[in-house]
Amino acid sequence: MPELPEVETVVRTLRPRVVGRAVERVRLIRGDVVRGDRSAAGLLSGARLESIERHGKQLALVGSRGGERRVLVVHLGMSGQLVHAPDASACASLTHVHAMWTLRNDGGDRAGVMWFRDPRRFGGLWAVPSEGALRERWGLLGPDGLGVTGTELRERAGGSRRAVKGALLDQRVVAGVGNIYADEALFRAGVRPRRVCARLTGEEWETLAASIRGVLGRAIEMRGSTLRDYVSGTGEPGRAQLAHEVYGRAGEPCVACGGVLRGGVVAQRTTVWCGACQR
Ligand SMILES: [Zn+2]
Numbered sequence: 001m002p003e004l005p006e007v008e009t010v011v012r013t014l015r016p017r018v019v020g021r022a023v024e025r026v027r028l029i030r031g032d033v034v035r036g037d038r039s040a041a042g043l044l045s046g047a048r049l050e051s052i053e054r055h056g057k058q059l060a061l062v063g064s065r066g067g068e069r070r071v072l073v074v075h076l077g078m079s080g081q082l083v084h085a086p087d088a089s090a091c092a093s094l095t096h097v098h099a100m101w102t103l104r105n106d107g108g109d110r111a112g113v114m115w116f117r118d119p120r121r122f123g124g125l126w127a128v129p130s131e132g133a134l135r136e137r138w139g140l141l142g143p144d145g146l147g148v149t150g151t152e153l154r155e156r157a158g159g160s161r162r163a164v165k166g167a168l169l170d171q172r173v174v175a176g177v178g179n180i181y182a183d184e185a186l187f188r189a190g191v192r193p194r195r196v197c198a199r200l201t202g203e204e205w206e207t208l209a210a211s212i213r214g215v216l217g218r219a220i221e222m223r224g225s226t227l228r229d230y231v232s233g234t235g236e237p238g239r240a241q242l243a244h245e246v247y248g249r250a251g252e253p254c255v256a257c258g259g260v261l262r263g264g265v266v267a268q269r270t271t272v273w274c275g276a277c278q279r
Helices: 004-018 131-139 150-157 164-169 179-189 202-221
Strands: 022-028 048-055 058-065 068-075 081-085 097-104 110-117 124-128 262-266 269-273
Touching: 004 048, 004 058, 004 081, 004 110, 004 202, 022 048, 058 131, 068 131, 124 131, 150 164, 150 202, 164 179, 164 202, 164 269, 179 202, 179 269
Parallel strands: none
Antiparallel strands: 022 097, 048 058, 058 068, 068 124, 081 110, 097 110, 262 269
């Protein structure tokens, strides 16, 4: 947590509020959340925010300053939040706010503040020197889960002896899927999480890819899953947790067949599946 749908919701809610705005100043409250360049320029101080992008679970703020492009990558980790509000009073009572950007619009008027908050500190900020360096960094990841195809999954994991759930959690196979949506996609595809990758047919990889795209897309429509800390870029919780069919439901009835959902550990993660519907 958060996975692709949560990060995409943050991107979609922040985009109209921060793109085109200038960063008047950056306040770094906790320096060790920044990896690499901790300078004001690295944190986009004085830059105009040109775009906000996403690949998998990673988000990037792209700024321009004096003709140069600068990129700040944000990992939300377990509990990270990137939120915009009309003024700083909205976060005055919050703990664990590690960085804050004060924004202005083209006319020089105040355009609110954006802050990064992360109670558990598994997330962080990475200053990347150029858009080329961002492409290189993201090129190490697998295809984005929203567009992944069966052929891509099969090429990247089809020869492996590991459990298919472990492959889905591997960001080099498909970027953006974590524990929640891996279980949801495997259920929808009718594939058991412990199945050995090398035993899946081409047709099963296609069904699985379609299921991944489907569960991620539906979760974005419901603005992500809020189980604990996740909120959108405007500070609101999501509703996708209400639509989970297996995640967190071990021992409860299967929505498809009414049988009892099983729970266990697969790929070192708590996993839920239906022994009748998934083969
Ligand atoms: Zn079932």
